[in-house]
Amino acid sequence: TLQHLFKQIFKASLELMGEDEQKALLVSRKKHPDNTVVDVKGEHIGDGQQRLIAGPCSVESEEQVFTVAEALKNRGVNLLRGGAYKPRSSPYDFQGLGVEGLKILKKAGERFDMAVISEIVTPGDVEAADEYLDVIQIGARNMQNFELLKEVGATDKPVLLKRGLSATLSEFMNAAEYVMSRGNTNLMLCERGIRTYETATRNTLDISAVPILKQETHLPVLADVTHSTGRRDLLLPAAKAALAIGADAVMSEVHPDPAVALSDSAQQMDIEQFDNFINTLRAENLLKDGVEETARI
Amino acid sequence: TLQHLFKQIFKASLELMGEDEQKALLVSRKKHPDNTVVDVKGEHIGDGQQRLIAGPCSVESEEQVFTVAEALKNRGVNLLRGGAYKPRSSPYDFQGLGVEGLKILKKAGERFDMAVISEIVTPGDVEAADEYLDVIQIGARNMQNFELLKEVGATDKPVLLKRGLSATLSEFMNAAEYVMSRGNTNLMLCERGIRTYETATRNTLDISAVPILKQETHLPVLADVTHSTGRRDLLLPAAKAALAIGADAVMSEVHPDPAVALSDSAQQMDIEQFDNFINTLRAENLLKDGVEETARI
């Protein structure tokens, strides 16, 4: 068993090197103790204030997007999301408007002075995304689409990387490293629920992921309350928890008329519901967005 | 396919009856719209105020328990927990002091005017528990120990029922129904983390369970931040999230000297850490416990 002890020492040394390597990740806070702040058209995500990101699941028309954008802007929300390329389980479901969707978003961003965020799904989309978007989102299904990560890593466009459906936090941080190792430091992480046995919610919001990622990395950490819960009635409670635990921003979906939405109608808020959502978060002092009491209408 | 449609109608009728049955559960809010408030030695759990429940993982000695109890009481915490019967994965791990532990808890409860909570693991323990405890806890491993549930259901002692390690919320509510169907309405539910693939935390705190259980049942809903995270550094963030999302109480473990604890040393706070824990929750107005600013020392 002396031999065995030596083997163990050897293994310990290996693990030690493993830890050192982990420390050496560019995304690691050990490498970079200060918070990274990502400037998205003047919004400094990660600066200590908390923000909402909202918008329709899918971009369906200019009118639809403008209606939501105006409503958000009027409530002091400057970050607009909308899906143009929709990764759908079935090839026969609505697949999004594609580049036309990106153009609508850009127009909305210009008209209402908002930053626009949308997902792309393949390296071929990066050029268009770079032209039309303020933030490129990489969705859960593509968290380990490494060629896509490398491509967006080669731009300097802000990137919002979502956690994979069953990714460990270690895999998530390594996926982020793919982006950062190519030079792009404008990176944000987003917890969006993990797949578990529980079916009462679409996924299980892993709320502990937020403080762990804040601790282990220097990047802004967001929470997507729509995809994690999949239930309109849980958006507000989940947002409260995410803000209280320290998320830099909370994402949710807002549609002028969810009942006729082309995707995910059960989990989007209409504008009145969003009013209640944001007003409650501000009234309970959970959304620390620095918006003055008087400026909130 | 007309035949098929009729089959579907038949199935729909069956489901309809299933829903009606679910509605008919005694624990269901549809059956009983008002919140149940459980009176635990004068603490009215579920009354809208939020509370902390704290204490050592295991009862180890009178001195240990009294030290913690006094510290808690001085900070306005009136609910003391401690393990006397410890269900441990290995038969060779410390199994708890048993009935001696219950007696120490009772003594502490009398000395410091606190309510005491402890887990029992088999029907044979109910009598002693009824004598020495203010709240009987049923742990995650025993959530479907139906004979035990029926036994505690036949008393009128407050019961704290923890969610099983991989129980669905539906199974959890049905387990609660086992207690309530025997007549005991002094029942509280506790989310304590579920087993998932993620290993960064001991379990995954299913924070959405809190609002779902509040919505579906009329019972007080608690969150155990110790067993759900298994990490001392996550107790405070998890407690913030649980309180913000509306938990009626938060459970955590406090030990005078965690390093020498006979169980779970990595996840217990010492008294100084607990001070920081409770002070932060109060300072950030997350713990709505009605304790006056001036009375908090």
Next chain:
Amino acid sequence: TLQHLFKQIFKASLELMGEDEQKALLVSRKKHPDNTVVDVKGEHIGDGQQRLIAGPCSVESEEQVFTVAEALKNRGVNLLRGGAYKPRSSPYDFQGLGVEGLKILKKAGERFDMAVISEIVTPGDVEAADEYLDVIQIGARNMQNFELLKEVGATDKPVLLKRGLSATLSEFMNAAEYVMSRGNTNLMLCERGIRTYETATRNTLDISAVPILKQETHLPVLADVTHSTGRRDLLLPAAKAALAIGADAVMSEVHPDPAVALSDSAQQMDIEQFDNFINTLRAENLLKDGVEETARI
């Protein structure tokens, strides 16, 4: 970092002791290299031959049990199972006939010269089980009902321990250790599916558990194809896999008329289906039960 290396060495030593402890488990093959063979009324489970265990989900009546028993016996199956105490998610579902069910089983065992197996759920049942049964089954929900494990461990009755719904193999072996550490070495382990995100099957049959448990322990290892799949159409394929991978026995449920069964009607075979099941397994030489070609009718 020299300090860090020493810490690592210390940790390695701890792990080393952990491994030694694991080795020291009474259930471990390192402790006892030869296969344990459990004698169940003349059937030597673990002797290298493979067996089927079958019978109704619930004992409903003498007639029902006798019908199944006779059919099994005629096909060379000597191990009869049936549920008398049924742990059910809802308190309003059929809970089994209790001790009356045990008596029916005993009668069937005597009449047809078969060994009878049934589950008990609480320490108070052990005495009756010892009187009426040839094998005491501990079900998945009670795998960590440690008081029950200790009680059956104090008898010398053969015990069939099922893996918990979300138990790791390490926890499963430690649960077995609770039985064996009390002196009862007549112990068999049974894989019965684990809870995962997949809903196409009731649970996910963890087929790799069979060779791992055979390797790590010296105990007979069984597979329950009924509860792992929850689908009648998968019983035969799952049994093929379990036998090919080396299970000592396969459990399945057989009912004279599954459509009217008081529990789990969707996953029980009728007698004709069982005929096809056993005949196929024998015809394909997957069931190595030593029954002569000529004796198989």
Next chain:
Amino acid sequence: TLQHLFKQIFKASLELMGEDEQKALLVSRKKHPDNTVVDVKGEHIGDGQQRLIAGPCSVESEEQVFTVAEALKNRGVNLLRGGAYKPRSSPYDFQGLGVEGLKILKKAGERFDMAVISEIVTPGDVEAADEYLDVIQIGARNMQNFELLKEVGATDKPVLLKRGLSATLSEFMNAAEYVMSRGNTNLMLCERGIRTYETATRNTLDISAVPILKQETHLPVLADVTHSTGRRDLLLPAAKAALAIGADAVMSEVHPDPAVALSDSAQQMDIEQFDNFINTLRAENLLKDGVEETARI
């Protein structure tokens, strides 16, 4: 509640349409009752015979690949796999030889008259894959990389699609539909283990997926015993189970010297171990590959 009943009827109708849609999938057996047989350079996968697919985790050099290829060919194995584009969790791990790897495989295929299989990870690789490979593999991480699926669906090259790490069988079949809806019917499905809480194995081999996929689709179904178990000692038992349950082929990894492999050294067999693997499967009549007793050397 009459209103409620009508709602239910409406929902039932919706579900009915959902089922019809599922039936209408091109991959569905309801649409196409006969087995699809995929011709891979003369090997007719899905024809009722069972095959082995083997080769190194990563293509490292011509010598390495040729050594394995020759050994396989000599044992009657005609399907050679090897990784050229390696999707690795960390950007700092070996990423594969890329197109150089594909060329080495092609050369090996020509030299030893074997079909070669390799994974590609992004639409840009399809052209090279089409030139150098006999089968394009889409790995677990890319099961929902829909642009990649569409690209390979637009070729007529045989495609081997692996199940995602936490994909449901329904999602898996819909991913296959992405390929087939573009016209490519040369499609094979591969179960490769799912992510669960269990850590004794790298993933959990969902053995029931094999008969379910055979039943629901008309496509050949394979099982990858290497990635599902992640343990060399489980390759043989897992292969036995997969063949007994009806897999059309079993994939495993073979390396001339696993200890120095650039990836996954713990789960590859050396050539002697592979000899034992294939000889045991044949000796026990589990591998029904139609290779004559005399031709097996």
